[in-house]
Amino acid sequence: MTAQPVGTPGEFHETVEVRGHIIDSLILPKILDCITSSGGSFRIVQVSIGQTRKDPSHASIEVSAASQEVLDSILATIADHGATSVATGNCRFVEADKDGAFPEGFYSTTNQRTEVRLDGQWTEVGEQEMDCGVAVDLAQGRAVCVPMSDVRAGQHFVVGHAGVRVHPQSRHLQARGFEFMNSQVSTEKPKGIATAQVALEMARCRRQREKVLVVAGPAVVHTGSGEHLCKLIRGGYVQHLFAGNALAAHDIEHALFGTSLGVKLESGDIVEAGHEHHLRAINRMRRLGGIREAVACGELTKGIMFECIQHDVDFLLAGSIRDDGPLPEVITDALEAQREMRKRIHGVSFCLMIATTLHSIAVGNLLPASVGVVCVDINPSTVIKLSDRGSFQTVGLVTDVEPFLRGLVADLSEVVA
Amino acid sequence: MTKQPHILMCPPTYYGVQYEINPWMSRARQPDQLLAMQQWETLHGILVGCGARISLQTPVPGLPDMVFTANAGMVYGRLVILSRFRFPQRQGEHAHNGSWFGEREFTVRDLPPSMYFEGAGDALFCGDTLYAGYRLRSEMQSHQRVAEIIACRALALELVDPYYYHLDTCFCPLAPGIAAYFPAAFDHYGQQVLQAGVETLIEVSAREARAFACNAVVVGKTVITNSGCPTFHRQLSDHGFEPMATPLSEFVKAGGSAKCLTLRLDGEEAAGWKADQDACTQDTASRKTGNAKRPSPERPLD
Numbered sequence: 001m002t003a004q005p006v007g008t009p010g011e012f013h014e015t016v017e018v019r020g021h022i023i024d025s026l027i028l029p030k031i032l033d034c035i036t037s038s039g040g041s042f043r044i045v046q047v048s049i050g051q052t053r054k055d056p057s058h059a060s061i062e063v064s065a066a067s068q069e070v071l072d073s074i075l076a077t078i079a080d081h082g083a084t085s086v087a088t089g090n091c092r093f094v095e096a097d098k099d100g101a102f103p104e105g106f107y108s109t110t111n112q113r114t115e116v117r118l119d120g121q122w123t124e125v126g127e128q129e130m131d132c133g134v135a136v137d138l139a140q141g142r143a144v145c146v147p148m149s150d151v152r153a154g155q156h157f158v159v160g161h162a163g164v165r166v167h168p169q170s171r172h173l174q175a176r177g178f179e180f181m182n183s184q185v186s187t188e189k190p191k192g193i194a195t196a197q198v199a200l201e202m203a204r205c206r207r208q209r210e211k212v213l214v215v216a217g218p219a220v221v222h223t224g225s226g227e228h229l230c231k232l233i234r235g236g237y238v239q240h241l242f243a244g245n246a247l248a249a250h251d252i253e254h255a256l257f258g259t260s261l262g263v264k265l266e267s268g269d270i271v272e273a274g275h276e277h278h279l280r281a282i283n284r285m286r287r288l289g290g291i292r293e294a295v296a297c298g299e300l301t302k303g304i305m306f307e308c309i310q311h312d313v314d315f316l317l318a319g320s321i322r323d324d325g326p327l328p329e330v331i332t333d334a335l336e337a338q339r340e341m342r343k344r345i346h347g348v349s350f351c352l353m354i355a356t357t358l359h360s361i362a363v364g365n366l367l368p369a370s371v372g373v374v375c376v377d378i379n380p381s382t383v384i385k386l387s388d389r390g391s392f393q394t395v396g397l398v399t400d401v402e403p404f405l406r407g408l409v410a411d412l413s414e415v416v417a
Numbered sequence: 418m419t420k421q422p423h424i425l426m427c428p429p430t431y432y433g434v435q436y437e438i439n440p441w442m443s444r445a446r447q448p449d450q451l452l453a454m455q456q457w458e459t460l461h462g463i464l465v466g467c468g469a470r471i472s473l474q475t476p477v478p479g480l481p482d483m484v485f486t487a488n489a490g491m492v493y494g495r496l497v498i499l500s501r502f503r504f505p506q507r508q509g510e511h512a513h514n515g516s517w518f519g520e521r522e523f524t525v526r527d528l529p530p531s532m533y534f535e536g537a538g539d540a541l542f543c544g545d546t547l548y549a550g551y552r553l554r555s556e557m558q559s560h561q562r563v564a565e566i567i568a569c570r571a572l573a574l575e576l577v578d579p580y581y582y583h584l585d586t587c588f589c590p591l592a593p594g595i596a597a598y599f600p601a602a603f604d605h606y607g608q609q610v611l612q613a614g615v616e617t618l619i620e621v622s623a624r625e626a627r628a629f630a631c632n633a634v635v636v637g638k639t640v641i642t643n644s645g646c647p648t649f650h651r652q653l654s655d656h657g658f659e660p661m662a663t664p665l666s667e668f669v670k671a672g673g674s675a676k677c678l679t680l681r682l683d684g685e686e687a688a689g690w691k692a693d694q695d696a697c698t699q700d701t702a703s704r705k706t707g708n709a710k711r712p713s714p715e716r717p718l719d
Contacts, residue, residue: 025574025610030575
């Protein structure tokens with residue numbers, strides 16, 4: 001029994017939950033009457049009422065009594081009416097009846113560390129990810145997050161909130177020296193200090209052999225800061241790069257033709273027929289069979305993608321509906337791309353998102369809250385969107401990508417020195 | 418054209434009172450085997466006479482209560498949720514019930530073994546609502562689970578009198594919006610829930626409730642009960658039903674009667690989803706004959 005004497009001295013408490021058609025069946029008032037007539041008192045912690053006649057309702061009730069004995073007696077009585085202790089009950093699960101969909105009433109995950117109670121044992125949920133279900137394997141005593149599209153009929157999924165506990169993430173990044181960013185979107189903070197903190201974190205990761213994931217958009221190339229990212233890769237500060245077709249296409253365009261979207265990066269001049277360059281770059285990669293093949297045969301000799309291949313940085317290119325080409329390495333099946341990302345984010349402890357809204361949100365959705373995220377974008381709404389979608393651990397830095405990356409490279413040199 | 422009523426029964430070949438799991442049962446008061454078989458066959462004949470198709474389950478030695486097929490499971494469209502019996506004496510029935518439904522065109526769903534649920538004995542539709550008896554046999558959690566599985570509104574009713582240990586011994590839906598009940602079998606919350614939820618409630622007297630008036634089989638407008646329920650029969654006639662009595666004294670000795678001896682496989686008359694399905698059948702028929710298209714009713718999920 002986990003009831004603790006908290007609050008009023010001498011009072012014992014336990015939180016129970018009751019679900020179903022508890023309003024129309026008068027089960028909720030019956031339980032509340034049972035509590036008071038047995039000498040206890042209650043506090044309704046939360047009630048959600050079904051919207052239609054078919055929808056179940058749910059209530060969390062804190063039951064209090066003057067002694068453990070009275071509390072136990074009340075809990076035993078109301079258990080017969082369906083009130084189960086949130087702390088002591090096992091999680092409930094239901095078999096999935098079809099592929100690709102959870103059973104009704106499934107527990108929807110957060111990105112925070114979660115445990116479920118199986119056969120009386122609190123069991124850590126593996127591969128923590130938001131917006132998933134929790135599949136349990138009683139025989140193995142295991143629980144793991146599974147996205148909706150990967151549900152297979154016959155798997156057992158946790159339903160309801162009983163027997164589930166979530167451990168709110170401590171402000172991970174603050175503990176690592178990000179205290180200055182006490183507002184999540186840092187629009188009016190000195191960028192130099194922020195950049196220095198990111199440098200310290202990346203240096204720490206490299207020192208402790210922890211993995212850093214960079215999620216980058218094509219603006220990295222358009223703004224002429226591709227070389228800064230190349231320096232980070234060469235320096236061993238990046239282990240994974242997630243991007244779309246565009247970053248790689250423009251990076252290769254720049255390597256082959258010196259332009260990005262037809263603009264000469266060294267001079268800012270618009271090159272005649274330059275708008276064709278990225279298509280010609282993609283076409284050449286497709287003719288050669290891919291970026292790796294282009295590096296192998298000496299066709300591609302510089303740029304972000306070249307450095308990734310030279311320095312064994314794992315890269316993943318996820319496609320979108322507007323892509324030209326795309327490049328042969330681009331994964332065009334969105335669900336397949338998600339699955340690949342899931343595989344590759346294991347062990348990542350820091351993620352730097354630079355100048356991409358959609359890829360940042362996509363990766364943010366997959367990362368557990370324990371992974372520190374810094375999102376750099378010229379547009380504050382990118383960071384706000386990330387936080388609104390649950391990646392609350394994200395620290396935002398609103399700035400142009402080029403000065404940020406230039407400062408980061410310089411700071412890293414200083415840190416190392 | 419309404420579908421032919423389809424009922425599951427199990428001959429009382431091995432029926433007897435071999436244990437005591439409700440106040441009706443006494444090993445000292447055994448049923449007369451021959452008379453029991455006769456009473457069962459008469460009920461069977463009445464149901465066939467009402468136009469019902471009867472499927473038979475093979476009786477198993479050592480499982481005397483298999484004769485009470487109402488407790489095999491709860492049928493919802495082509496889905497059956499198997500019973501999980503509270504008493505070990507009946508738990509052996511589970512495997513046979515699973516095989517029977519599994520070998521036919523049913524999707525079989527099982528609840529965890531520790532989640533007691535006694536099928537159509539405790540879960541009865543009246544209109545779109547599933548009324549679910551709990552505490553004496555089925556437990557509240559099982560009804561919550563069943564409601565989740567079939568996505569319907571389920572109202573739990575606490576049963577407070579051990580003589581009325583299953584909901585179908587004290588509550589009998591007759592058609593959507595009309596049911597019979599014995600109030601004293603429920604606590605005051607349950608009585609309020611029924612009074613608020615069912616438009617027309619026929620109150621059965623204590624005397625006739627004891628004669629298992631509420632444990633009636635409904636086929637169309639015909640309502641078949643154990644004999645000894647004359648007042649209830651008058652009430653049924655007043656409401657446009659056609660009551661029939663047949664002696665079932667030997668089954669009362671084990672705490673069952675007409676309804677307990679049957680499981681409606683195509684849905685009880687009072688079930689809202691059955692009315693929808695019948696409407697759907699009619700709709701298909703009318704489309705085949707070129708009649709005007711009617712709106713398609715909601716179909717069961719499974």
